[in-house]
Amino acid sequence: MLAIEYTEHGGPEVLHLSDAAAEPTVGPGEVRIAVKASSVNPVDWKIVKGRPDMPVAFPAIPGRDAAGVVESVGEGVTGWSIGDEVVTYGHEGRGVRSGGYAELMTVPADALGPKPRSLTWDEAGALPCAGLTAYQVLRLAGVGEGDTVMVHAAAGGVGHLAVQIARALGAGRVIGTASAPNHEFLRGLRAEPVTYGDGLVDQVRALAPQGVDVVVDLVGGGVADQTMAVLAPEGRHASITDRQIVERGGHYLQVAANRADFEALGELFDAGSVKMVLAAVFDLADAAQAFRLSQTRHGRGKIAIHVSA
Ligand SMILES: NC(=O)c1ccc[n+]([C@@H]2O[C@H](COP(=O)([O-])OP(=O)(O)OC[C@H]3O[C@@H](n4cnc5c(N)ncnc54)[C@H](OP(=O)(O)O)[C@@H]3O)[C@@H](O)[C@H]2O)c1
Numbered sequence: 001m002l003a004i005e006y007t008e009h010g011g012p013e014v015l016h017l018s019d020a021a022a023e024p025t026v027g028p029g030e031v032r033i034a035v036k037a038s039s040v041n042p043v044d045w046k047i048v049k050g051r052p053d054m055p056v057a058f059p060a061i062p063g064r065d066a067a068g069v070v071e072s073v074g075e076g077v078t079g080w081s082i083g084d085e086v087v088t089y090g091h092e093g094r095g096v097r098s099g100g101y102a103e104l105m106t107v108p109a110d111a112l113g114p115k116p117r118s119l120t121w122d123e124a125g126a127l128p129c130a131g132l133t134a135y136q137v138l139r140l141a142g143v144g145e146g147d148t149v150m151v152h153a154a155a156g157g158v159g160h161l162a163v164q165i166a167r168a169l170g171a172g173r174v175i176g177t178a179s180a181p182n183h184e185f186l187r188g189l190r191a192e193p194v195t196y197g198d199g200l201v202d203q204v205r206a207l208a209p210q211g212v213d214v215v216v217d218l219v220g221g222g223v224a225d226q227t228m229a230v231l232a233p234e235g236r237h238a239s240i241t242d243r244q245i246v247e248r249g250g251h252y253l254q255v256a257a258n259r260a261d262f263e264a265l266g267e268l269f270d271a272g273s274v275k276m277v278l279a280a281v282f283d284l285a286d287a288a289q290a291f292r293l294s295q296t297r298h299g300r301g302k303i304a305i306h307v308s309a
Helices: 042-049 123-124 129-143 157-168 181-187 200-207 226-229 243-246 257-272 284-295
Strands: 001-004 015-019 032-042 066-071 083-088 104-108 112-114 148-152 173-177 192-194 214-216 231-239 277-285 304-305
Touching: 001 192, 001 284, 015 173, 015 200, 032 042, 032 123, 032 284, 042 226, 042 284, 066 123, 066 129, 066 200, 066 284, 112 257, 129 157, 129 231, 129 257, 148 157, 148 192, 157 173, 157 257, 157 304, 173 200, 173 243, 173 277, 181 200, 192 200, 192 214, 192 226, 200 226, 214 226, 226 231, 231 243, 277 284
Parallel strands: 148 173, 148 214, 173 192, 214 231, 277 304
Antiparallel strands: 001 015, 032 066, 032 104, 032 304, 066 083, 083 112
């Protein structure tokens, strides 16, 4: 099958297109998907670079996200049939042996959700990791009706969905950090932009003198002090990048796929409450270029990988 493979750890240059990659088999409890699209999440290039806690077997296929059509169903799988249109986030620890930058991907059946009807295949391929993370971190932080929410790194893959999902979960106001070129983009998503770095706390206090009810940190790198400084007395907070946040009363989220959350997310997209913004769509053969764009860390929305028609 056609796939992006790598046989050593390194930068985007180690990725190469193969037309003879081994097809992943389908074991009990697993489903094989004919992949239409995938995306780039920072974790994808971190794994290719080499992370001791996320080992791979060479030749390895990158990409954890996928949208596609169920092509084969393993023994014992219930609830999914050949021909179903699905999305999946296949991450380590769930027995995942194959990646999404390939014509076929095998994942545990419980890591699947239905493809939102309103999304194109490329948009759906960009949904799993970023969408689930945004939804789960906001739920973990306890966003409720009328809350003022602040999102650190609001313009990125997770961030641009988080600001919209926060509203859909009832937030009355959403404040988002970004560099100046992304401020208009955030206003278009009904978020109030502020510039990250020195002076952030003063900007947020000027917008919300009574304090912010919920803060979600999608960037790390020492923003915890700013989070604590802007929170209202009974405020809640969570991070997807800073495990130490639990020592300061926050929650740390490690995203995990499950059907119920995929269904809830899909309803938000299909109701028009949330839209997917794609910064770029790359052909499978250009996956290295897609990695390079992600590595600038200044994207706007998601980077999709178009795998097959
Ligand atoms: N724990 C988990 O389960 C989990 C799940 C998903 C992602 N993550 C992690 O979460 C992070 C974000 O993921 P992503 O997919 O959203 O990444 P991304 O799309 O690459 O994020 C890029 C965004 O970050 C913004 N940014 C860069 N530096 C910033 C700063 N100092 N302050 C505020 N914003 C800044 C950029 O805004 P400007 O262009 O305006 O600078 C850009 O819009 C990554 O580190 C990823 O590995 C963790």
